[in-house]
Amino acid sequence: MPINVTITAEELEALLAERDAARVLREEQEALRGALRLVTAERDLAEERLRAYRRELFGAKSEARDSDQPGLFNEAEALGAHSAPAQEDTPETAVGSHKRKKRGHRKPLEPNLPREVVRHELPEAERFCTNDGHALVEIGAEISEQLDVIPEQLRVIQHQRVKYACPCCDLGIKVTPAPPRIIPRGLLSEAALAWIATGKYQFGMPLYRQAGLLRRFGGDISSNTIAASMVRVGLATQPVINLMRDAVLEAELIYCDETTFQVLKETGRKPQTKSYLWSQITDSGNPIRCFTYTPGRGAQLADKLFAGIRKGAVLMTDGYEPYNGIAERYQLVHLGCWVHCRRYFVKAEENVPKAARSPDLLATRFIRLIGKLFAAESRSSTWATERRQRLRRRYSAHVLDVIQNLMFEQSPAVVPQSPLGKAFTYLREQWPKLTRYVENGAWPISNNPCENSIRPFCVGRRSWLFSDTVDGANASANLYALVETCKANGIDPFRYLTGLFQRLPLARTVDDYDALLPWKLQAHLR
Numbered sequence: 001m002p003i004n005v006t007i008t009a010e011e012l013e014a015l016l017a018e019r020d021a022a023r024v025l026r027e028e029q030e031a032l033r034g035a036l037r038l039v040t041a042e043r044d045l046a047e048e049r050l051r052a053y054r055r056e057l058f059g060a061k062s063e064a065r066d067s068d069q070p071g072l073f074n075e076a077e078a079l080g081a082h083s084a085p086a087q088e089d090t091p092e093t094a095v096g097s098h099k100r101k102k103r104g105h106r107k108p109l110e111p112n113l114p115r116e117v118v119r120h121e122l123p124e125a126e127r128f129c130t131n132d133g134h135a136l137v138e139i140g141a142e143i144s145e146q147l148d149v150i151p152e153q154l155r156v157i158q159h160q161r162v163k164y165a166c167p168c169c170d171l172g173i174k175v176t177p178a179p180p181r182i183i184p185r186g187l188l189s190e191a192a193l194a195w196i197a198t199g200k201y202q203f204g205m206p207l208y209r210q211a212g213l214l215r216r217f218g219g220d221i222s223s224n225t226i227a228a229s230m231v232r233v234g235l236a237t238q239p240v241i242n243l244m245r246d247a248v249l250e251a252e253l254i255y256c257d258e259t260t261f262q263v264l265k266e267t268g269r270k271p272q273t274k275s276y277l278w279s280q281i282t283d284s285g286n287p288i289r290c291f292t293y294t295p296g297r298g299a300q301l302a303d304k305l306f307a308g309i310r311k312g313a314v315l316m317t318d319g320y321e322p323y324n325g326i327a328e329r330y331q332l333v334h335l336g337c338w339v340h341c342r343r344y345f346v347k348a349e350e351n352v353p354k355a356a357r358s359p360d361l362l363a364t365r366f367i368r369l370i371g372k373l374f375a376a377e378s379r380s381s382t383w384a385t386e387r388r389q390r391l392r393r394r395y396s397a398h399v400l401d402v403i404q405n406l407m408f409e410q411s412p413a414v415v416p417q418s419p420l421g422k423a424f425t426y427l428r429e430q431w432p433k434l435t436r437y438v439e440n441g442a443w444p445i446s447n448n449p450c451e452n453s454i455r456p457f458c459v460g461r462r463s464w465l466f467s468d469t470v471d472g473a474n475a476s477a478n479l480y481a482l483v484e485t486c487k488a489n490g491i492d493p494f495r496y497l498t499g500l501f502q503r504l505p506l507a508r509t510v511d512d513y514d515a516l517l518p519w520k521l522q523a524h525l526r
Contacts (some may be wrong), residue, residue, distance in 0.1 A: 048351045154219045180505035194497035201483045204460035234475025239513040241478045251282035253314045255450035262466040263473045279454040286519045287488035289453045291481045293473040336433030337447035342370045344423035372399050389441030485518050499525045
């Protein structure tokens with residue numbers, strides 16, 4: 001039988017009120033859960049940032065990983081097994097056996113160094129045989145060598161300009177003219193200037209330390225005199241630098257990067273304001289390294305560095321935004337750097353506690369995939385361009401597809417402000433430039449050559465810290481360019497700078513300055 005339940009108006013209102021109260025409670029609980037999730041995410045993000053700051057201050061700077069695993073190309077060969085066979089000779093692809101050097105093997109001293117022979121002989125009283133008493137005869141010698149150092153030797157070159165006079169009158173006096181010098185009436189010779197320049201710009205030794213080193217050997221020259229001399233010779237090399245820059249802008253492939261540079265005395269700017277040193281290099285033909293000082297790194301300043309660049313050239317850079325405008329304006333092929341991309345994932349991996357890391361960690365998976373791209377480039381570094389292109393089409397393009405699919409799959413679950421989120425943002429925004437290198441076997445995968453060229457400046461900056469004036473900054477940029485270009489061409493910077501400083505005062509025409517370029521002057525150096 002149906003049961004009739006009678007509910008009064010008061011009871012109905014009470015039930016409705018309870019229902020509304022329960023709904024409000026549920027809404028408050030959902031709001032609290034959402035707030036808790038937000039606070040938890042913010043806490044995790046703050047902890048990641050804290051770990052990143054600690055890592056930046058106290059952690060190792062190396063990005064090397066033990067996950068550069070052997071057998072990396074097993075899947076590449078499996079992939080290639082399903083494709084058409086490449087027309088390659090087997091001896092060209094064979095990998096030679098490797099023998100580990102014995103530990104403790106001493107590298108012989110340079111055979112071209114001069115030798116001073118010191119003979120150690122037995123006393124005459126001991127030159128007899130202990131068995132039968134016969135006199136011993138010399139049959140050879142046991143030879144061992146030690147490297148010896150002769151301290152720096154200073155000398156003074158005294159220039160005597162002979163005077164001539166007429167014996168019959170007082171009006172016929174003549175004086176031999178002074179030879180042209182890079183610094184007229186300068187206190188330092190060309191070799192001394194080159195020695196100081198290589199000390200600072202090749203080996204990172206500040207000028208005040210070099211002044212102290214000279215005082216040890218009797219050369220009491222103030223650091224201010226040395227600094228002023230470096231500024232003058234650095235600015236005097238500008239015509240040669242201009243020709244080097246023209247050659248860079250005419251190259252088929254240009255790398256570019258920039259780093260901070262503090263200049264104390266800049267008009268209208270505080271000493272603490274950051275300036276920049278730009279690096280533009282090329283390995284097409286003769287390797288060239290050019291450096292340029294600018295008071296900032298905005299789009300207008302960057303654009304001036306590329307005025308006159310060859311249309312259709314290839315530009316390799318990091319993700320700095322003004323490079324995009326430059327590439328579009330001058331119709332350049334713009335490539336992205338996988339080293340910079342990998343660096344973001346390395347930072348994301350380092351922010352995860354070691355106990356929580358595993359091969360399945362998302363950042364680690366990306367690092368491992370990017371490592372495969374670099375392993376392919378390492379394997380094909382000595383190959384012909386066409387053969388490297390085939391490897392990129394068969395293997396690297398497949399790895400890029402895996403990276404892209406993983407990026408699309410995992411991006412929605414990553415907090416954008418986290419280190420991993422920043423890595424995803426960089427990868428997504430740079431993707432067209434990062435993948436373009438597979439279109440041509442001659443195009444590079446990273447901006448490493450440019451970073452390697454700018455690294456000596458960064459190392460030296462830790463010692464000398466800043467430039468005093470804008471002229472000093474420009475002079476330093478010029479001398480760094482000459483030293484690094486010499487190193488890239490296998491030329492001794494000291495010998496080159498000595499020859500350059502001797503010949504610069506005699507140069508008058510463009511052809512004269514062109515003959516002073518490092519790879520051209522090398523043949524005339526003693």
